[in-house]
Amino acid sequence: MASAELMRLHKLxxxxxxxxxxxxxxxxMEEGVKLQSLAEKAKAVFAEANAKYHEKHGxxxxxxxxxxxxxxxxxxxEKQLFSGKVTNPKEIEALEHQKSGLIANQATNExxxxxxxxxxxxxxxxxxEAKKQAEAAIRKFTDWKTMAATQKTELEMRFKExxxxxxxxxxxxxxxxxxxxxxxxxxxxxxxADVTHDKTCEECGSTIPEMVMVQLIDDKVVICEGCSRIxxxxxxxx
Ligand SMILES: [Zn+2]
Numbered sequence: 001m002a003s004a005e006l007m008r009l010h011k012l013x014x015x016x017x018x019x020x021x022x023x024x025x026x027x028x029m030e031e032g033v034k035l036q037s038l039a040e041k042a043k044a045v046f047a048e049a050n051a052k053y054h055e056k057h058g059x060x061x062x063x064x065x066x067x068x069x070x071x072x073x074x075x076x077x078e079k080q081l082f083s084g085k086v087t088n089p090k091e092i093e094a095l096e097h098q099k100s101g102l103i104a105n106q107a108t109n110e111x112x113x114x115x116x117x118x119x120x121x122x123x124x125x126x127x128x129e130a131k132k133q134a135e136a137a138i139r140k141f142t143d144w145k146t147m148a149a150t151q152k153t154e155l156e157m158r159f160k161e162x163x164x165x166x167x168x169x170x171x172x173x174x175x176x177x178x179x180x181x182x183x184x185x186x187x188x189x190x191x192x193a194d195v196t197h198d199k200t201c202e203e204c205g206s207t208i209p210e211m212v213m214v215q216l217i218d219d220k221v222v223i224c225e226g227c228s229r230i231x232x233x234x235x236x237x238x
Contacts, residue, residue: 003219005173009181010232012169013192015162020189022159029148035141042137046130053123060116063109070106074099177221184229193229203227 077099080086086095170178185191193203195216200207206226208216215222216233224231 005177006219006221006230006232008169008172009177009230010192012166012173012178013181013190013232015166015169016185017190019159019162019166022155022162025151026155029152032141032144032148035137035144039134039137039141042130042134046127046134049123049127049130053120053127056116056120056123060113060120063113063116067106067109067113070102070109074102074106077102180221181230184223188227188229191229192232193224193227195231195233201226201229201231203229208233 077095081092081095081099086092173181181191190203193201195208195213196202199213201224204224204227206224208224208231212222212225212231213233216231217235222231223229
């Protein structure tokens with residue numbers, strides 16, 4: 001059994017540990033800022049990839065339309081040439097000239113269209129993947145916002161409750177012991193460590209030597225050799 005004062009200190013330690021947990025959880029809420037920035041970045045990446053895809057795809061469609069118009073124009077020239085209505089050799093020559101120019105343009109465009117067939121699908125795939133990534137990042141941030149709103153209120157209430165219990169309890173512990181405890185806490189956050197049933201330190205896992213166990217059973221204030229925290233042993237009562 002631990003002494004009554006050590007038991008009170010242990011109670012204080014439990015409050016402090018709970019407060020520490022709350023602080024850590026509150027700090028984890030900063031995570032939201034990171035998630036928001038990740039979502040913004042993912043959105044920007046998608047916007048860029050999507051713009052690239054639409055630009056190329058637009059160019060491809062424009063060229064396809066142009067070639068369709070050229071094909072229509074060629075058809076109408078053919079009709080004119082074979083209609084027998086155009087007899088003037090100069091006019092025929094002009095039409096033939098126009099026709100060969102259009103055919104040349106059509107071939108150039110066709111080559112570019114073929115190149116687009118290679119270029120556009122990967123751009124589309126990249127944009128689709130970026131969209132998925134952005135949606136996932138946005139979802140993560142949105143989920144976090146929902147969670148944070150409820151958790152924040154809960155944490156604040158618990159923090160207030162624990163903080164109000166602390167001063168009265170601290171007053172019941174002698175200045176020497178609490179001074180020591182606070183000094184350890186200032187250094188390593190947690191001031192006290194339970195000795196587990198298999199005689200190890202709960203905080204750092206060190207095995208507690210038999211000699212120390214004897215001192216603990218004798219109600220002495222002993223610190224862990226591994227982590228320098230005040231050890232707490234209930235002799236298997238808890
Ligand atoms: Zn330890």
